[in-house]
Amino acid sequence: MMVRFMIDVFCDSSPNGYKILILLEEIGIRYRLVSVDLSGDLASIPGFLDVSPDGRIPAIVDHGTKSGGESVLLFESGAIMLYLAEQSGQFLPRNSASRIEALKWLFWQVSNFGPTLGQLMHFRGDPESPAQVLDYFLSQAKRLYQFLDRELGHRDYIAQEYSIADMAIYPWIAIHENQGLNIPDFPNLMRWYFDMEDREAVERAYDLKI
Ligand SMILES: N[C@@H](CCC(=O)N[C@@H](CS)C(=O)NCC(=O)O)C(=O)O
The missing domain is CATH 3.40.30.10 (Glutaredoxin)
Known part of the structure; x- marks a missing residue:
């Protein structure tokens, strides 16, 4: 059939x-x-x-x-x-305040986190990339990882309740090695990352x- x-x-x-x-x-x-x-x-x-x-x-x-x-x-x-x-x-929470919180993080991922990491990986993959460009994108990526790490120190998931925002962020963290970043440097983020990884x-x- x-x-x-x-x-x-x-x-x-x-x-x-x-x-x-x-x-x-x-x-x-x-x-x-x-x-x-x-x-x-x-x-x-x-x-x-x-x-x-x-x-x-x-x-x-x-x-x-x-x-x-x-x-x-x-x-x-x-x-x-x-x-x-x-x-x-x-x-995606139904309650208006929780919903907009989850959407905030979804927008942050698609407009900020993803594009920054995408550029970093692009320049890391090009042997002719100037050092200052690489340094710039690496420093931006570290700043964003540190930001996530601080935020995840206050709650289990990025918008409190597990949501599409976590699902949007996770695949970019899953390839942290391609970005030259070391996940144990970000302990709260690492805890969240392992929780996500364990989901069926x-x-x-x-x-x-x-
Ligand atoms: N802002 C888009 C980005 C989509 C995107 O750049 N996808 C990449 C693969 S991850 C792609 O299709 N690249 C092909 C190209 O740029 O020609 C989204 O979040 O869906």
Whole structure:
């Protein structure tokens, strides 16, 4: 029998992709994973450029919205996480003050933490990168890790309750070695990192063959 998946997820094994996979595994919804080789011919992947015209992952198509009607096509990891949390009614607090707190950290991740670490890894991977550029991005990354470490000294999860904000941050910390950062230098962050790593949904997401 043919199984019809309601959500297609276009993804590769990069942090922005894992955010969505962790969330889908936490929600427990059935989805179809479409692996995207970003260095390949993107036009040959059926439907990919329709949902992500700029050729970036992650992107999703929800073929079966709760209200019926048109499919929902989305790119941008933060928008996808917000959509899935709202549709499922999970991992984003309903109370207005807690909700905006979780959204604050989600926006911080997508606009600040992720791009800074992305640039750091880009320049670390280029042997011609000038030392001052590397130093700049490394110092910025350390500052952001220290910030997270201080904040996680006050609570279990970044917005108190486990939320999409934690799921958005985790995949970037999971590759701290590629950033030249040492996780034991940030003890509160390390405690949170191990708690996240132990979650079954996180394990399942990282076990996927992408
Ligand atoms: N702000 C976007 C960033 C997406 C992004 O840059 N994805 C990378 C992989 S992690 C990508 O698709 N890069 C391909 C490219 O830039 O051409 C998001 O959060 O979804």
